[in-house]
Amino acid sequence: MTSNFSEIMPFAPEADAPAKAQGEKQAALKPVVLAIERLENVVDTETQLLLDGANPDLAEINARKSRGLYDFTRAMNKAATLADAPALRTLQPLLDRLKQKLERNCEALQLHLRAVGELSDIIRTALETQEADGTYSMQHARSGHAL
Numbered sequence: 001m002t003s004n005f006s007e008i009m010p011f012a013p014e015a016d017a018p019a020k021a022q023g024e025k026q027a028a029l030k031p032v033v034l035a036i037e038r039l040e041n042v043v044d045t046e047t048q049l050l051l052d053g054a055n056p057d058l059a060e061i062n063a064r065k066s067r068g069l070y071d072f073t074r075a076m077n078k079a080a081t082l083a084d085a086p087a088l089r090t091l092q093p094l095l096d097r098l099k100q101k102l103e104r105n106c107e108a109l110q111l112h113l114r115a116v117g118e119l120s121d122i123i124r125t126a127l128e129t130q131e132a133d134g135t136y137s138m139q140h141a142r143s144g145h146a147l
């Protein structure tokens with residue numbers, strides 16, 4: 001998801017703002033845009049893996065998400081001190097897009113968790129059934145009569 005920063009963050013030149021000031025605003029927002037793009041990449045990867053039925057390394061993905069949120073927070077805090085409110089508002093479309101991706105990711109995670117819950121119910125039921133008929137009871141296994 002690499003893109004040209006000026007394509008993502010076009011600034012409408014203000015009549016009374018010199019070009020240098022516009023460039024500084026763009027420079028202040030660039031780390032925020034890059035952090036958002038990195039977060040989108042992680043979220044998109046996880047969502048796709050979940051929807052494809054793969055077994056993603058959730059610990060690694062969560063570490064990448066945490067790092068991305070940390071980078072985003074730092075970049076946003078710095079941008080808030082360097083850019084004015086109208087410049088910060090130009091981030092809104094990117095934040096809205098990230099929000100949509102996070103909502104899709106949340107749905108994929110919920111689907112995954114429901115599947116895991118259903119699978120654990122099936123396994124639990126099978127174990128309870130086997131214990132009820134005595135085939136695999138621990139008492140038989142201890143006495144050496146299993147199978």
